[in-house]
Amino acid sequence: MNSVFLEKDKTLLVEITEEIDHHTTDKIRRKIDDDITRYMPRKVIFDFDKVSFMDSAGIGMIIGRYKMVNMLGGITQMKNVKKSIRKIFEMSGVVKIIPIIDSMAS
């Protein structure tokens, strides 16, 4: 997982680079939570471009971060969500509260 904080926009860009399952979410979650408490971002954007696999563990992980950012008054967005992962976010209703900001065709 890589992250960059853009001071000017108070935006935290989180690029997830590993497969997302119950095993990997603990580590990813800890790192993101550290960044959120350190930078207090207005906006957090999750980039899924490098995520080759995600199961339902990703739903809880992203909703949990959304709640945290929301409590601090910020917003959460996702981008580069592949078809197989998008299916899971749509089925669980996650896309209704955390918008996908690009429209990747596939």
Added chain:
Amino acid sequence: MNGLYENEMKLEFASKSNNEAFARITVAAFASQLDPTIEELADIKTAVSEAVTNCIIHGYENSEGIVKIVSKIFANSIEIEISDSGKGIENIELARKPLYTSKSNLERSGMGFTIMESFMDEVHIESVVGLGTKITMKKIIKKQELQENEKELDSAELGGR
């Protein structure tokens, strides 16, 4: 789920979360004999990951145990049986409900069974409290030749050669 099968494999591993990736990749490699599409393979990997995670965190509640997978390949489908000898499910109907989770403190979404059911063609749950749980799932994979035939038909209709 009767009929002659063309191939079979069995897998047993410790109920450790780092085996979740091992399990789904192994089943996907076995399933690849059926020439599935990338999407079908992704569906299988996700369903296996859900079932194995359930064995580890619900069946064994992160204690030591063995997760077993038996998979059979039929002419146009794959059957995957994933079982544990853990604590079992008290109320299967409740466990199947979307968004229901007995472990909300772990940020679990309660979507595991819903995902298995929508990504696979059949999902059966057998569970005995104190003895364990067995999930049997089936996915129909159309043979690639059939899909290619359909493609040829499509292109013929479009006036292609």
